[in-house]
Amino acid sequence: MSASLGKVLYLVTEPFLKETSELIGFSLKASRRNPICSVGSSLLNCQRLYRSCPTHGIGRFRHLLVPQPPKVKKKNQAQMKPIVPETEHNYGSLNIVMTSCNMPVVEKYAQYVHRFCNRMSVKVEECYAMPTKTMEVFLMQAQGVKYEMDFVLTTHQRVVQISGLSATLAPIFLEILQTHQPEGVHLSVKKYTEEDYQVRLKARPELEELRARFK
Known part of the structure; x- marks a missing residue:
């Protein structure tokens, strides 16, 4: 074995x-x-x-493609959004304008208005800030003609653009905004027009003169 x-x-x-x-x-x-x-x-x-x-050069294909001219980058020109027309039951494009001398206060209030519109299902088209404006306040003496500058007043403006606000909701909507309006903030609601859009653009008097010549 x-x-x-x-x-x-x-x-x-x-x-x-x-x-x-x-x-x-x-x-x-x-x-x-x-x-x-x-x-x-x-x-x-x-x-x-x-x-x-x-x-x-096995696997290379770029030499087989037809050469194309280089693309010219165009500057993105700002275009105005179309104005929403009003109907029998709904308002069109509206601007909620808030103005104050205290920038933190008006900024917080603009954020509150934006959040409130979202909660109430009101469409917010855009929210932007307008350029800060300065105003010099002069004081005239009791006896004399000379003016002395007392202080410089700066005003800050915020705009919330909405559309599609119903006519039944508008009174309640505006009343709640007024009740939560802080001190020192001016609130106004107006229709959105083309002039409001042109104010946002920087004024160029030289370009306007050239356009007036060639017209």
């Missing part, structure tokens, strides 16, 4: 030993060719044959 078992084991292990010896010999040859190869990876051949075969 033991003799037969020994023969079987020898027959099975003999081809395995031959394969391992061949693999070890192959790895030694590869390591001699290129010393960078690792000893453990016997099946790895480190010769980089692809370096001797250039690709000659």
Whole structure:
């Protein structure tokens, strides 16, 4: 029993030993060719044959495209949004104008008006700030003609433009805005016109003169 078992084991292990010896010999040859190869990876051949075969632009397609002229970037000119017309039951475009000498107060109130419009499902077209205006106040002496500057008054203005305010909701809407109006803030509501948009643009008298000449 033991003799037969020994023969079987020898027959099975003999081809395995031959394969391992061949693999070890192959790895030694590869390591001699290129010393960078690792000893453990016997099946790895480190010769980089692809370096001797250039690709000659394989996979490149840009040279096949028709050359196009460079795009000229156009300056984004401000355009006026279309005015929403009023209907029998809804108002059109309205401007809620808030003016005050205290900038933090008018800014907080403008944020409150914006949030309140969102809660009441009133569409807010845009919310913007107008340029700050300064006013010099002069004081005249009791006896004399000279004027002396007393102080400089600065006014800040914020505008919330809305549209689609229903006629039934308008009285309640305006009453709530007036009840939460802080001291020192002037509140007014008016229809949005093209003049209100032109006021936002910077005045250029030189350009207006040139336009008047060529008309």
